[in-house]
Amino acid sequence: MSERLRMVEAVRDTLGAELARDDDVVVYGEDVGEAGGVFRATQGLIDDYPDRVFDTPVAEAGIVGAGVGLAATGMRPVAEIQFQSFLYQGFHQLAQHVARMRSRTRGTITCPMTIRTPYGGGIHALELHSESFEAGFAHIPGLKVVFPSSPAETKGLLTSSIRSPDPVIFMEPTRLYRSFREEVPDDHEIPLGEARVVEPGEDITVVAWGSMLRETLDAVDDIDASVEVIDPRTLYPLDTETIVDSVKKTGRCAIVHEAPKTAGMAGEIIARLNEEAFLYLEAPIERVTGYDVPMPMFAREDDYLPDADRIEAGIRDVLEFG
Amino acid sequence: MPEETVAQFHIRSVQVLSEDETVDDELVPDLSDDELLTVYEQMKRSRRLDERAIALQRRGELGTYAPAIGQEAAQVGTAFALGEDDWLVPSFREQPALLVHGTAPDAVLQYAKGMEEGAEIPDGEGALPPAIPVGSQPLHAAGIGWGEALQDRENVAITYFGDGATSEGDVYEAMNFAGVYDAQTVFVCQNNRYAISTGIEKQTNTETFAQKAIAAGIDCVQVDGNDVLGVYRVAREAVEKARSGEPVLIEALTYRRSMHTTSDDPSAYRESEEESEWEARDPILRFQRYLEDRGILDEETKGAIAERIEEELASAIDEANERREELDPADMFRHVYQDLPPELERQLAAFEAEKGGEGE
Structure with a gap:
């Protein structure tokens, strides 16, 4: 069985399926109950599961911190933080407790919590509703950082995240919530830590995730070369092997993300390629990213965000080198 | 209705055994002589x-340590009210409560030797490890109290x-969450009069401090935290x-008689007269x-208790030293995720x- 769903519907479908499958799953967050979430990602769930879907007080540290306790009692907390930058108000709970509970107790207490959060620009939202702090999350040992890029990917990755024994930050690109429909299989798990070769190619490897994957695929359409597009899907753990193998084949690479350039995940991927594929490189690796500026308000967000034109230009620079 | 009082609050304060040894017979908790001796x-x-x-x-065998000297009644009195399956969610100065709830002294020592082994929670023990960031752990207790309620269990x-x-x-968020979700949680604020040096x-x-609960809409009570009978009662x-x-x-109104931690020198910020008073x-x-x-406690019993404690501590110190000897540094990689990425x-x-290579 499968259904053609939008990404936001795939989120809801997955949450419903996991609530049905496992009595320990609890879905909670600001406005996720009666209102069904500000993006409607939890619409209707409270009607079917009034005892396991909860509107919370407006308290992000509370949402994250309470998850530590819920998990300790054997539950599977699936929290929504309404917008990713509001997670900064719960960041200390994330870094001090959620991420390290397993290691500091040597596995005797764990925190199998999933924090879903809409991220990224492109929907003309208010200030501080459009950030992409994935490198920050990936820098905290103990967390897994997961990015869906389509409705079917959402189903497979969110299912695995909720079932994961480790805490997961699940970054949902707001601009893709309603942008397209896709067949979404009913029972679908995608292992965390496995990249997807979205399009095979021979001349250059382009790595992109979340919202930037769509932009990258648009850019690639206009390029007269064989481009291999890789969606890492999880940034921690990162599937280094798939990216390294690809670059060993193509000899060229560009990495795309909408987060700021400095200390972004592209830098980490380049470092790993440097360690494992240096001698195969035929050109410097290009980063097509946001700028080192606070995510601008929406009048300038299109100027900030990498789009198909910038990505295409970046790919051409690498292809034309040497 | 130009103006009226819409809500009023009061703070109850309890003392059973006063400083001059007066006992309020109405309030004295029902504990057997054996139980009283156990508390002692x-x-x-x-x-x-x-x-x-x-x-x-001081001899260099432990790292920084936060003594609970002076706060034993506040902690033992509260922890003694717990059942075996209840949860204890400590900060970093909770030795008295931890020992009552079943933590072995050698675990406390291992933690103070800088070993995660000391924060292991043995199977079946309802506890979280010490929380170092101040005020962060009450939220976990709110979550536990909520989770126990959701699963129709009675544990607090x-x-x-x-x-x-x-x-x-976070402390307000925790009490507010607990109130909203009817969480099975008890918050114990030990007012020991100092946050490091800050009075x-x-x-x-x-x-x-009790009234901090009122804004969150949960019950509160103040107690003489140096009166173990009063503390146990509330x-x-x-x-x-x-x-x-x-x-x-x-x-619980009490006093941190010792230093904040072994890195602290209270003489920089408080008078010795105050310490003598307490x-x-x-x-x-x-x-x-x-x-x-x-007539519940005599010299012979005191001697027997002291002997038991010294023996237990001697073997706890040996045990902690042995675990330190066995420490495998590579273990730091093994518990970050369930499976090694x-x-x-x-x-x-x-x-x-x-x-x-070093060994060669």
């Missing part, structure tokens, strides 16, 4: 553990924090209330006199190669 022994156990730990730290979570912690937003008058403008009530879904904040109000001495006056596998291999 638990207070002594923690006191001696702290004293030994400070000495070990009790969490400890200090006067300083109430200035952290309570600089911490808040409120008259009591803790029993609070635990039973929490079991039925009514969270409670207890403010020495006379010591919770163990007060309870000891009470037991002696009633490939990147960590590579780092572990490199680490082991480097360590192996």
Whole structure:
């Protein structure tokens, strides 16, 4: 069985399926109950599961911190933080407790919590509703950082995240919530830590995730070369092997993300390629990213965000080198 | 209706055994002589553990250590009200409560030796490890109390924090969450009058710390935290209330008689006269006199208790030293995730190669 769903519907479908499958799953967050979430990602769930879907007080540290306790009692907390930058108000709970509970107790207490959060620009939202702090999350040992890029990917990755024994930050690109429909299989798990070769190619490897994957695929359409597009899907753990193998084949690479350039995940991927594929490189690796500026308000967000034109230009620079 | 009072609040304060040994017979909790002696022994156990730990730290055998000297009644009295399956969610100065709830002294020592082994929670023990960031752990207790309620279990979570912690937003968020979800949680604020060097008058403008609960809509009570009978009495009530879904904040008025941690020197910020005053109000001495006056505690029993404690501590110190000897550094890689991710596998291999190389 499968259904053609939008990404936001795939989120809801997955949450419903996991609530049905496992009595320990609890879905909670600001406005996720009666209102069904500000993006409607939890619409209707409270009607079917009034005892396991909860509107919370407006308290992000509370949402994250309470998850530590819920998990300790054997539950599977699936929290929504309404917008990713509001997670900064719960960041200390994330870094001090959620991420390290397993290691500091040597596995005797764990925190199998999933924090879903809409991220990224492109929907003309208010200030501080459009950030992409994935490198920050990936820098905290103990967390897994997961990015869906389509409705079917959402189903497979969110299912695995909720079932994961480790805490997961699940970054949902707001601009893709309603942008397209896709067949979404009913029972679908995608292992965390496995990249997807979205399009095979021979001349250059382009790595992109979340919202930037769509932009990258648009850019690639206009390029007269064989481009291999890789969606890492999880940034921690990162599937280094798939990216390294690809670059060993193509000899060229560009990495795309909408987060700021400095200390972004592209830098980490380049470092790993440097360690494992240096001698195969035929050109410097290009980063097509946001700028080192606070995510601008929406009048300038299109100027900030990498789009198909910038990505295409970046790919051409690498292809034309040497 | 131009103006009217829409809500009024009051703060109840309880004392059963006063400093001058007067006992309020109406309020005295129903504890057998054996139970009273157990309470006494638990207070002594923690006191001696702290004293030994400070000495070990001074000899370089332990890292920074936060003694609970002076706060034994506040903690033993509350933890003694818990059932075996209840949860204890401590801060970093909770030796008295931990020992009562079943933590072995050697675990406390291992933690103070800088080993995660000391924060392992044995199977079946309802506890979280010490929380170092001030005020962060009450939220976990709110989550536990909520989770237990969701699963129709009766267990409660009790969490400890200090006067300083109430200035952290998380403590309010925790009490507010607990109130909204009828969490089975007891919050214990040990007002020991100091947050490192900062006195309570600089911490808040409120008259009591108990009243912090009122804004969150949960019950509260203040108690003389150096009166173990009073503390036990309010803790029993609070635990039973929490079991039925009514969270409670207890403010225990006490005094941190020793340093904040072994890295601290209180003479920089408080007078020795003040310390002497509180020495006379010591919770163990007060309870000891009470037991002696009633013929429950005699010299022989005191000697036997002291001997048991010294023996236990001696073997705890040996045990902690042995675990330190056996420490496997590579373990730091093994508990970050359930399964070792490939990147960590590579780092572990490199680490082991480097360590192996050193031995050659």
